[in-house]
Amino acid sequence: MEHKLKGNTSKLLIRDRYLYFMLLPGVIYFLLFKYLPMWGVLIAFKNYQPFLGFNGSEWVGLKHFIRFFNEPTFTMLFKNTIILAVYNLIFFFPMPILIALMLNEIGRQWYKRFVQTIIYFPHFFSWVAIVGVAYVLFTTEGGAVNELLESMGMEKINILASEQWFRTVVTSEVIWKETGWGTIIFLAALSGVDPQLYEAARMDGANRFRQLWHITFPALRSVIIILFILRLGNFLDTGFEQIYLMLNATNREVGEVFDTYVYSVGILSGQFSYSTAIGLFKSAIGLILVVTANHLARRFGEEGVY
Template sequence: MKALTESQGEVWQRAHRKPLAAAWSAINKHKYLYVLLLPGVLWYLIFRYLPMYGVIIAFKDYNFSKGIWGSPWVGLKHFEFLLHNRDFYQIVRNTLVINVYELIFAFPVPVILALLLNEMRSVLFKRSIQTVVYFPHFLSWVVFGGIIIQLLSPNEGLVNNLLRHLGLEPVFFMSKSEYFRPIVVFSSILKESGWGAIIYLAALSSIDPEQYEAATIDGANRWQKLAYITLPGIRNTVIIMLILKVGYLLDVGFEQIYILYNASVYDVGDVLSTYIYRIGLQSAQFSVTAAIGLFQSIIGFFLIWSTNRLARKFSEVSLW
């Protein structure tokens, strides 16, 4: 019986030794690639996974002096506070409306820009345009937002000076609620559309040139090539980017809104990120902000899951 037990142990060791040895051999073979991968993995562990520990303060009445574990549990108190807060519903609405506007008007712009750049035959002109449209991405919102505010200034702004030359009255764009959301969307397009086009240009470069040559021989014009070769060639990339974009419907960049908005447009411009800043850092209600962050994450996950399921149902591409 003892000999039989030992033989079974040896069989188990041999069965599991080979996969482990193969895995270690593969790691050793590609060790430098794993070294390159290590900083990215550490970044995600330190800045994405370890902070999840702090989510528990959404269910506690957090106090600095008591610490996270010493603070008393309050259950769903902060979530109930949010659900009974009228301002919270208005802020969620503002966040959704701005993101839906950006999804409708800003999302297609990088695709269109990439298609236009792909059609350019002059390499020098194409690279010049790429440099111009990429450059705003590298400016912080403090700088770029200041430029937008200056352009729309009622006294010295270029736009209002043009209106004066046309015999029209100057408009206080930044203090008018009806103009704030279009300004946010338009500034996002100006700043990020060029950088976003890089992904679609990479997808366009992967299309086999022989398809275009065959289409030319068959007598296809540019519009037909666009409809039957180019757009199907980048469809999968567009779907993936759309899924990711939908997942951020409850997340508007804090820097952009904070730089552009003011008290006169709070009714349309106050979003979750600015609300978190005010009640979290200025009012020190950390538990409430943690509850809002958890709420955003859950809704974002549900949106990505549902959009991914729709994409998998109606196409052959999805995130998982």
């Protein structure tokens, strides 16, 4: 029996050899740039010195983790990161779903494609360009928003230097940049819905809202759950480039997050082991969230990620 299985496997490998050749570059990429570098997390448990090398550096155990948890800035960093992550989860994550549902209701295909093209564009802009647009809009020196407020007899608001506005502006930038791109996978899922289901629903007297609730939305449910679980894996990744560009001396108390702190202590100060420990802490939190969410999804009858 075992010999027969090996024979069948060999035949399948020979038959589909070109498909495996096409798969090979992706496998090599993940091995070289994703799995092999994972050994580097060991420096989180060492006092890594570049001149001593990876193996020659002293093993210090959990020293860097203890130091991080005892840092006066830990509470501020954890709070800021969690709040921004929750903002993204509450306000950004549902937006591609809502936009995809609305686009799916558009009957004119040329108009639908036009709208899709327009909302895809911001995804291809760099964060430097996005933040530059924000500065042009909100600066007190000739900014469009403040000029409008002034023309209406209202006082100017220094939004870019305000702690109260920082998280709102950052989340709004994410929504504007990534919402359109995020609709792609949901529209792909909706394209697989059988049109006869809508015809049957209309014959039974279902209006557009009931068709949306009982046919369209259930078709997206499994995709939403899988993407939500994957999103939790990057829950604490609030984005370095955007936050770093938006930070200044007046909003740092609400804007400094793990990513920007790692850059400050790891790259600028050369504390490689300490910054690696912080990154490993973030990854551990993401892993716990993914495993928990996947377990709950499977417990409630959904497929989950694995």
